[in-house]
Amino acid sequence: AQSVTQPDIHITVSEGASLELRCNYSYGATPYLFWYVQSPGQGLQLLLKYFSGDTLVQGIKGFEAEFKRSQSSFNLRKPSVHWSDAAEYFCAVGANGKLIFGQGTTLQVKP
Amino acid sequence: GAVVSQHPSRVICKSGTSVKIECRSLDFQATTMFWYRQFPKQSLMLMATSNEGSKATYEQGVEKDKFLINHASLTLSTLTVTSAHPEDSSFYICSAPGGSGPSDEQYFGPGTRLTVT
Numbered sequence: 001a002q003s004v005t006q007p008d009i010h011i012t013v014s015e016g017a018s019l020e021l022r023c024n025y026s027y028g029a030t031p032y033l034f035w036y037v038q039s040p041g042q043g044l045q046l047l048l049k050y051f052s053g054d055t056l057v058q059g060i061k062g063f064e065a066e067f068k069r070s071q072s073s074f075n076l077r078k079p080s081v082h083w084s085d086a087a088e089y090f091c092a093v094g095a096n097g098k099l100i101f102g103q104g105t106t107l108q109v110k111p
Numbered sequence: 112g113a114v115v116s117q118h119p120s121r122v123i124c125k126s127g128t129s130v131k132i133e134c135r136s137l138d139f140q141a142t143t144m145f146w147y148r149q150f151p152k153q154s155l156m157l158m159a160t161s162n163e164g165s166k167a168t169y170e171q172g173v174e175k176d177k178f179l180i181n182h183a184s185l186t187l188s189t190l191t192v193t194s195a196h197p198e199d200s201s202f203y204i205c206s207a208p209g210g211s212g213p214s215d216e217q218y219f220g221p222g223t224r225l226t227v228t
Contacts, residue, residue, distance in 0.1 A: 043219035101154040
């Protein structure tokens with residue numbers, strides 16, 4: 001069955017510290033992988049996506065993610081977190097608009 | 112970037128009534144739109160695919176007679192929750208693709224919070 005797992009429901013990091021959000025997926029075909037961020041009152045915004053090529057993808061706001069087929073993972077990273085990064089982060093897999101989302105990870109940033 | 116709007120942003124209705132939620136692509140056309148449902152502190156679940164000019168396709172377990180979808184034009188899809196009950200209370204989110212490719216970005220609306228009393 002197709003699924004996405006985000007093991008960490010809630011993460012707290014200090015401003016300026018590095019961040020890694022985990023994502024594991026199960027998908028029958030070659031996956032299209034996405035990371036979205038959801039802020040209160042706003043729609044989900046695409047941070048980055050992977051569908052082929054270089055397994056390290058760069059996104060907006062200084063985020064990057066690495067696709068590791070052997071581990072079925074697509075972890076999101078940022079070297080230095082800003083207070084404005086506090087939000088809900090969703091990993092998703094799918095294609096043609098039909099996305100399967102993980103449970104989401106709430107990121108809290110301490111000053 | 113492309114913008115998708117939803118109206119209303121928040122609605123409270125009485126049990127047994129119907130509620131319509133609109134999803135509009137403001138600066139692009141979308142022959143397909145998607146409706147998701149998000150429970151508190153949980154993930155988004157795809158409910159259905161809205162197809163302009165034809166019937167919507169529903170995901171397994173979603174009642175098509177409960178959640179009526181109409182894709183009236185290339186910029187508007189509506190979701191009507193019929194005979195709403197408290198268990199229908201949720202956050203409903205629509206999306207529209209920015210292109211026709213399988214990996215094209217989906218643009219999401221800000222969501223509609225439905226509360227059924």
